[in-house]
Amino acid sequence: MEAVKETVDQSLREMRDTFASGRTRSVKWRKAQLGAIIEMVKDNEEKMSDVLFQDLGKHSTEAFRDELGFVMRSATTALNCLDKWVVPRNSNLPLLFYPATGKVISEPYGTVLVLSSWNFPISLSLDPMIGAIAAGNTVLLKASELSPNASALLAKLIPSYLDTKAIKVIEGGPDIATILLQHQWDKIFFTGSPKIGKIIMAAAAEHLTPVTLELGGKCPTIIDHHSVSKDMKAYYVLVEQSFASTLIDMFKPVIRSFFGENPKESGCLAKIVTKKHFQRLSRLLNDPRVKASIVYGGSMDEEKLYVEPTILLDPPLDSEIVNEEIFGPILPIITLRDIQESIGFIKSKPKPLAIYAFTKDENLKTRILSETSSGSVTFNDLMIQYMCDALPFGGVGQSGMGRYHGKYSFECFSHEKAIMEGSLAMDPEARYPPWNNFKLNFIRLAFREAYFKLVLLMLGLTKGVRK
Structure with a gap:
């Protein structure tokens, strides 16, 4: 077990160093990894179908419908839409903040942990990974030990196709998961039962790590x-x-x-x-x-x-x-x-x-x-x-928290950072002490958008003011 702990420690150090280098923030890098996932599934469709049959008895048609085809579509969507997803979004600020401007940018969390489930061992491993990569994170996947053949195949194939310094796979059971959860992650994504979900959430709380929990339940x-x-x-x-x-x-x-x-x-x-x-x-x-x-x-x-x-x-x-x-x-x-x-x-x-x-x-x-x-x-x-990757997928209450699929996967693994830029050319004295009734009335007026716009018009400060 000490050897496993050392492997986990080393993997984390390498992934964190890779993230700190800025390499995974590159859209070019992200696209290369997404393309490699598509090629990996295409090249190994038969092998993946075989392990799904060995582990679960899934027919190859069912395996393609629910897992392999689904993963290729998910990666293709991310690849085709990534340029649009990463563009900063301008925000229409209230006049109260004139002449400041605002926007929101999506930045990766950092190094994330994906804990997948056995019932869809290929898609529930690779689909969250697609979202994490698209968002620019480094990823460690812990595949389910209950589907050992699928887990072993992913552990073999992923290092052959993807960036091994940024994307890693580890096999094992609950003891390995326990070791992983003792570390600080920037995001944890878990698919499984509510019982284990509570354990994941408790471990994440020790480091205030955000989680997405896909927990299922009776539908x-x-x-x-x-x-x-x-x-x-x-x-x-x-x-x-x-x-x-x-x-x-x-x-x-x-x-x-x-x-x-x-x-x-x-x-x-x-x-x-x-x-x-x-x-x-x-x-x-x-x-x-x-x-x-x-x-x-x-x-x-x-x-x-x-x-x-x-x-x-x-x-x-x-x-x-x-x-x-x-x-x-x-x-x-x-x-x-x-x-x-x-x-x-x-x-x-x-x-x-x-x-x-x-x-x-x-x-x-x-x-x-x-x-x-x-x-x-x-x-x-x-x-x-x-x-349907045009709709978010996720639970509520005991069935989970968070959402993913398509653009929602990108958002799941991204922090939306608010950016506001003011102007040194306009800095009303009413914002600062000493306070008096004139300043109070000015502030009241500023909170009433229509009247504040009229004041700006009267002062001739209408350039750039929204209609």
């Missing part, structure tokens, strides 16, 4: 029976009791169309990531009260880390499977007397990363937006907001 899908899709993938479903059996009958043939009569052999259903995770799901499903709610599926194979697509109808609301993130092909359906009751149900739970709602009812849409809080809301589709 509800509201199904108004007037608006039903045949191929829904959800974390849990809220539906009117009168429509539940119809919905289940609709789900069954769709599951068979996706995975065939024997999903275990389909090659299209991802496996459970580890034996520990499998045993957790087995324990949750074998709770007698939960087991009684199974209306479809339920078979398991520990040797192959396989859980059959499973539907639960009204499992106990106090059960773990209803209240904890599942990470398996298990769908709880919770029935309500009226679909409008879904609002109160969601409000009774921790704020989710996303709410999905299939409805044509504009009143229900308005209520969801105005009466609930979540990282995002998607109507009449599922999960596509994650892949």
Whole structure:
């Protein structure tokens, strides 16, 4: 472990020295690294697909859709938009500050730590790194030990394509993360569970380090029976009791169309990531009260880390499977007397990363937006907001803090610095003691924009004053 500590110390020193040299602030350097990420994924698409299958059982099509293609698009967007993102933004200052001018510039935080998750081990490693590089930071990535093949591949490829003095990868488990968190970082980006998120935040607080936490959680899908899709993938479903059996009958043939009569052999259903995770799901499903709610599926194979697509109808609301993130092909359906009751149900739970709602009812849409809080809301589709880099992605409350994707990733890893420039040609005495009523009235007038503009017009000081 001492050798690991020395490696971390040395890596940090080198990254900090590199940042201090100013090299990573160069737009040319940033573009070179972003281009190298695109080339790395293109050159190694097959290898990346292979490790995703080894770790998670992901089909190559799913791997490209959710990870490899997503990363290439993210890096391409940053590469194409970087010149525009780095331009200082002029600020329209109130007349109170005339004749000063103002602008905002984006500067990198410095040396940042990215702690990624196992469920999307390529994209959740490289996508935050893209934002950090685009913003001009040096980066250390700690990939998840629960996807060891993907972690090992990233540790091998990244030094072959990217600037090794500025961008580094370290492998290992919680013990390595503990060592990393003992150091001072300029920014920490973490994807994982709320439990570990609290540990990350506590460690960051020791150094007043800003954090972005992507924590997930239980994401509800509201199904108004007037608006039903045949191929829904959800974390849990809220539906009117009168429509539940119809919905289940609709789900069954769709599951068979996706995975065939024997999903275990389909090659299209991802496996459970580890034996520990499998045993957790087995324990949750074998709770007698939960087991009684199974209306479809339920078979398991520990040797192959396989859980059959499973539907639960009204499992106990106090059960773990209803209240904890599942990470398996298990769908709880919770029935309500009226679909409008879904609002109160969601409000009774921790704020989710996303709410999905299939409805044509504009009143229900308005209520969801105005009466609930979540990282995002998607109507009449599922999960596509994650892949849309024109929208921010992030949680709220227990589902996380901060946002990223596209320009929001650049902003996530940038400090927005305010710049104000005054003028020595105009320095009203009313700003300084000794105080008197004349100065007080002048200051009152200055705070009333329209009257202050009239005074400037009367004094002939209108050049440069905004209209």
